[in-house]
Amino acid sequence: MIRLFAILLAWALAGAALAQGNLDIDTPAIAQFKAGMSQRHAQLLPWYQSGAVGLTRDGGVVLREPGAVPLAQRQAITTLIAGENADRTGLYREIARANGNPAWEADIRATFAQRWAERAPAGWWVQNATGIWQQKR
Amino acid sequence: MSHSRIPSRALLAALATAIAGCVTINIYFPAAAAEKAADAIIDEVWRMRQPGPGGPGAAATEPAKEKTP
Numbered sequence: 001m002i003r004l005f006a007i008l009l010a011w012a013l014a015g016a017a018l019a020q021g022n023l024d025i026d027t028p029a030i031a032q033f034k035a036g037m038s039q040r041h042a043q044l045l046p047w048y049q050s051g052a053v054g055l056t057r058d059g060g061v062v063l064r065e066p067g068a069v070p071l072a073q074r075q076a077i078t079t080l081i082a083g084e085n086a087d088r089t090g091l092y093r094e095i096a097r098a099n100g101n102p103a104w105e106a107d108i109r110a111t112f113a114q115r116w117a118e119r120a121p122a123g124w125w126v127q128n129a130t131g132i133w134q135q136k137r
Numbered sequence: 138m139s140h141s142r143i144p145s146r147a148l149l150a151a152l153a154t155a156i157a158g159c160v161t162i163n164i165y166f167p168a169a170a171a172e173k174a175a176d177a178i179i180d181e182v183w184r185m186r187q188p189g190p191g192g193p194g195a196a197a198t199e200p201a202k203e204k205t206p
Contacts, residue, residue, distance in 0.1 A: 023174040037182045107166045115175040
């Protein structure tokens with residue numbers, strides 16, 4: 001009886017330890033999202049720096065100052081932003097799925113939102129949890 | 138015959154506890170692991186980890202001024 005319980009307890013603790021280890025981010029789909037985002041980053045960089053594009057509180061990007069983008073380039077920026085948000089959403093979903101818990105997608109999105117904002121360089125614009133835009137210092 | 142014996146009741150309780158524990162663990166979100174995963178991906182996407190000494194800094198992104206004829 002006690003032995004059975006001990007075995008079950010050990011099993012449960014092993015599961016907990018596993019869950020505290022690492023998330024699997026090494027799948028072909030994740031590699032593809034990362035490649036797309038890396039490539040796009042070079043094009044988005046000047047717009048992050050100018051403040052035209054900001055990091056949203058839900059882990060995406062948005063054209064927060066359309067007026068800061070010359071009209072001729074606005075369509076290109078809009079396309080870039082749509083592609084970036086699609087890749088990010090796909091990435092969050094795929095990380096949750098690859099780790100056997102599709103229900104984690106929202107938590108993963110929230111974690112990324114917090115980390116993107118935290119690690120954004122000075123000068124970039126990020127949206128805080130209450131929706132206020134702030135320039136990183 | 139009239140009542141179930143204590144040990145089997147205890148066994149049932151232990152099993153219920155163990156199963157509940159497993160369910161809790163399976164839906165538990167590993168926040169620290171997620172942060173680590175996020176940072177690894179952000180490093181790659183934003184290329185924040187400078188590879189090698191004197192990695193590509195601002196100079197690399199600055200386009201050379203073109204000569205105007």
